[in-house]
Amino acid sequence: MNPVAPKIRMGFVGGGEGAFIGQAHRQAAGLDGGFELVCGAFSRDPHNTRQTGAALGLTASRCYHDWQQMLDTEALLPLDQRMELLVIVTPNHLHAPIASQALKAGFHVFSEKPAALDLKELLALKQVLQGSRCLYGLAHTYLGYPMVWQARDMVRAGVIGAVRKVLVEYPQGWLSQDVAAQGNKQAEWRDDPSQSGLGGCIGDIGTHAFSLAEFVADQPIQQLCAALGTHVPGRQLDDDAAMLFKMAGGASGVLIASQVCTGEENPLKIRVYGDKGALEWRQEEPASLIHRAFDQPLRILRSGVGQPWLCEAAQRRMRLPAGHPEGYLEAMANLYGDFAQAIRSHAEGPDAPGVPGIETGLRGMAFIEAAILNHRGEAKWTAVQTGASLL
């Protein structure tokens, strides 16, 4: 990812001191030099906002009291000074309201997932987006990894034949105990349905597994059969999910997402089996893509510039020679890089090529609702339809 000037002027809602994901966004945006932070409403606490802004080198006049003030004020600045892109890294319930206002005011939006709290809100946001000329991106960071693109490219090229089985899993362990009660803020708001939405684990990480499966297998999940669980006393939302599913192209599969897999870190993993071969990728070792064939020794394709057997989509998402690890921030930086390029090329919305957008958000929301519906009901299979809704 090479920067091309001019830098995109960027503002933040959320991401004050102590907020992990906001800092990650700033680091990812900073990595390739394509962005310039110009303003922020980092926190509900004005002191935090001022301090964060100062540490980041912002002038006090562009550290705003709240996001409404920021949108209003920035919109009045000269075109060559005002913020172009708003990054939203607040708790979930604010994603859609802020995005909606920002788009109406003419700002591009890059939002943490989920795009909205429920399908209704999301469809409303989509309408706003379509009425604007702005771009909208969603931080499905794992879709920024080069070897994920390499896997999809090999599936599309028929290297593994017709896809039969998709096994995707995302076991985490950090919610195995009641960490919210111990003061973990991340755990706290995630378990509050008014801030987090209907899904707990299923929304937080299940959607990552879901979008990865659809992306790599290159076909939508049509039906699912789910069992959710909540294991820690007092917890309101699910912390554990497992499901069987059927895909549009004829493949079937299993999706596991859990936050009570004690001791696990972040090993999101996908395996795709076709009639000729198979692919395996694991986020904790993102440079390696395992390729199995029916009657050949297995091969490990490795990330790294200058390897001609890697597809173009993978190659342009790498920065370093093989053996120099790139990770999570580089994957997110790939999303930022493509978003910057789309803004610079004066693309009109709603999507930036290479960046998950509103449709990825809709699929994820349909997935959450189908999983919860199926879990609560008696039927074995439930359709994952964009139109379906719990509401």
Added chain:
Amino acid sequence: MNPVAPKIRMGFVGGGEGAFIGQAHRQAAGLDGGFELVCGAFSRDPHNTRQTGAALGLTASRCYHDWQQMLDTEALLPLDQRMELLVIVTPNHLHAPIASQALKAGFHVFSEKPAALDLKELLALKQVLQGSRCLYGLAHTYLGYPMVWQARDMVRAGVIGAVRKVLVEYPQGWLSQDVAAQGNKQAEWRDDPSQSGLGGCIGDIGTHAFSLAEFVADQPIQQLCAALGTHVPGRQLDDDAAMLFKMAGGASGVLIASQVCTGEENPLKIRVYGDKGALEWRQEEPASLIHRAFDQPLRILRSGVGQPWLCEAAQRRMRLPAGHPEGYLEAMANLYGDFAQAIRSHAEGPDAPGVPGIETGLRGMAFIEAAILNHRGEAKWTAVQTGASLL
């Protein structure tokens, strides 16, 4: 596993030249020196039987035309010469008829799995067994691995707390293509319901995953929700299965068993998550047991004699210092070793301590039938009951 004389006199049904599993049984029985092969009816082809017997050093008079002849003739030999133990390594449909006859004739039986073709046949066999004074063992070989016992011991000791999640998977790839049509005998009879039973993959390897899950998590699976598949045109039985399940002790889980996971060898794997910690074991690297705890770096416990932190049940199943790999044959030899010890100690049936027996067979059969029932029906959940039956 140390031998204690006298050697047990052993005969084989099946396992002629070209039969993989018969040779594995002889190697496993030979490893620790506790057995002496004295007779066999190795094949329906008398020439094969004679040649196999000769290569194994048997006198021609104890290479029998068929298993009935063998049982009849051996029963007439003096007590200190006649076969004591019959090993059954034929195709599935003969397991129960032969075992039944052998038990009636007073021979101990060690049988390849499954114990029978269906629940009805199995219950009849159980009755014969209970009416005999003989021992009965079933080659659930993976339950012979030392670190599987270590895992169960740690679960029982509460090291990982209350078990919440059990993820067990057994992906193989050898049936991804139509190998039966290419002359693979193993594939051929396995897809013939009259020889193999109602289940294909679900019976062949699903039962291994099932018994491993119940053994390590130390609680029975009560309910399941399954999706089976058959992927190769012309194939009659399932070659692929996935299911959600609920256990008696409150845990839930996922079981995956497939023979169309192209390129996979034999990576049976189990992960058990409790509220304090977790365990992970994989058959392809059987010496390592991964132990995760909520707030500690992970540890890898390794197989090998003389490590005081391993439980007694694991220690007595090891032969070599850490770093000297022991594998599949050693695991099977552990079953043979415990079976020999039970025979030598004049135990009366039906089970030999440490060896899977008729109850393991019953659980496996109940599992197969519940999975098929659930797959064919509309209900989301089906009980795994020994009493339940497709018939």
Added chain:
Amino acid sequence: MNPVAPKIRMGFVGGGEGAFIGQAHRQAAGLDGGFELVCGAFSRDPHNTRQTGAALGLTASRCYHDWQQMLDTEALLPLDQRMELLVIVTPNHLHAPIASQALKAGFHVFSEKPAALDLKELLALKQVLQGSRCLYGLAHTYLGYPMVWQARDMVRAGVIGAVRKVLVEYPQGWLSQDVAAQGNKQAEWRDDPSQSGLGGCIGDIGTHAFSLAEFVADQPIQQLCAALGTHVPGRQLDDDAAMLFKMAGGASGVLIASQVCTGEENPLKIRVYGDKGALEWRQEEPASLIHRAFDQPLRILRSGVGQPWLCEAAQRRMRLPAGHPEGYLEAMANLYGDFAQAIRSHAEGPDAPGVPGIETGLRGMAFIEAAILNHRGEAKWTAVQTGASLL
């Protein structure tokens, strides 16, 4: 690594289009937001310089014809606008001359390694540095990895007891064939002694292995016994090195550095064995630190914020929770972060805490010279002395 404003104003010598390491430096500097690129002399080709500058958002007036012009012109700018830090990413032979001039002109310097072409040049540079009030840093990037600091901390804390053995290896494969003849620029200048210095592989990557060994084992290497090799016809410098060594604290060890280990990427690896335990770290999987003890199962300590068993020095070099990979650019960004902090705190040279500096450069040069001397001579052991010299 958290940024603290104001940003450090940074200029580059080298790093034009097509130069890998220059871009890596800019990405690393950009990651945490502590720097602002204000000027550059990116290439001997003025067109390249202009184009690179434009893509990076520089005004044409601060894209300089050459580094002398840059130093002269920047020195005349107002204090609050002029470059504060010069980053040197040219071929090796220019490192010392440029650094020397920059320091004399009052600019801080962060230089690619080696610091100079030979010991004489390096000692002269050191004198200039000591006469200045500037800071000097050297891009020994692997010393920026958090788990390298964790390893050193555990050695210092006595966790593994008295260090006995240090095994360090750095096998690469990219020079297995004559890639210079195929137009690989990196390979080309690296094999020209007038640009690269006396050592080929020994200088390029041997010094990384050497500095890692001294850093983690926390004691200097005193004597070595080396064998160098050159395997590709026409190549002038060594492409392969192996040596035995003895350390000041009583440990002995082996160092392997080779660029003809066909197929290897960049698996720099160190193992340190003490009388109580051992540590193992590998750059290609930098988040894991393996800890073995004499009579305990092995543990794997993993990188990731918020794990209280990690030392403070490691913790402050991490950005993300465990399981979110950080890599090479993050390690380099850690050097930049510490350098920025030292500049901001008005530290006076020569070293920035946490950043390898002139002494690391001197040790590396002494190592190169000792290895070549030993290889060429008859003696078994050669001292690694800062004062020793081939010249």
Added chain:
Amino acid sequence: MNPVAPKIRMGFVGGGEGAFIGQAHRQAAGLDGGFELVCGAFSRDPHNTRQTGAALGLTASRCYHDWQQMLDTEALLPLDQRMELLVIVTPNHLHAPIASQALKAGFHVFSEKPAALDLKELLALKQVLQGSRCLYGLAHTYLGYPMVWQARDMVRAGVIGAVRKVLVEYPQGWLSQDVAAQGNKQAEWRDDPSQSGLGGCIGDIGTHAFSLAEFVADQPIQQLCAALGTHVPGRQLDDDAAMLFKMAGGASGVLIASQVCTGEENPLKIRVYGDKGALEWRQEEPASLIHRAFDQPLRILRSGVGQPWLCEAAQRRMRLPAGHPEGYLEAMANLYGDFAQAIRSHAEGPDAPGVPGIETGLRGMAFIEAAILNHRGEAKWTAVQTGASLL
């Protein structure tokens, strides 16, 4: 490895209760059914001998007081009853005297390594062997692994091109502390030069690394430069060795063998780098052979019957399909299988095809002596010559 009757009648010297390696030999010999234990002098303690014999099912008359008595008595038995093969599993100093007497008495010999305590004794043994019509085998067990043969075959076939670098390492940790003082018998006699020979670690495991290197790289080591160490107070022999070496075919390399690498189990490992590709094999995961090529993704060849890309020499050393681990005992059983076949085919000595023999012993002894000579002397390089001697 398939047995072919008749079974070879086998006797043991050493290997009484509590002796690890004797039991391993019996298990390995028992695995494929090619041997029958007929007699033994298992211990200097007659009680131990009787008890061991009884447990193994021997009649008391063939449990001998000592090995001389055994040789004498067995020699008088009828040809179709007497022992054919003597297995020697005593401490080192008895290997040559017993082998010599056995060969003179007309018995084949399979001996634990080393073949003798020093070169002089070994050359005398060689003369006896050449004067006999017997076969002699040496338990270099690691040369029985199928993927070691696969690696050698690929080297010979030119798959990796001309061999340039050989890195072989054998780090163990069990002698990191003074375990002899804690009653470890294995450690005790190994540190007594009168029982163990001149080399400690260098003889015990260095020779394994050495023979593996020569075998796989398919060329002898000609010169070496060594550093030995002894780290535990009171220990007499070396417990640690490292050396550089040069091979006859132009390759150079590094050999590391140590028993003070705290926490290491038995990870003997070899890497061979040619100008086209490279191979890597590790004993703790013996089923995998990693193949790297200059410009291709790496491949992992896996052990397992029926894979046509494996060489014949590897295929005949496997018993099970891929994914069913075979280990150390299976590797040793491969040596026994080839030895049995040679005996059955009435081969006349001194070597059995496929089994390391007296020449492997001579190379190992020359290696030990060269390493010690070099370590003690001033010269940088010492030749590894069968004729060279410390004596």
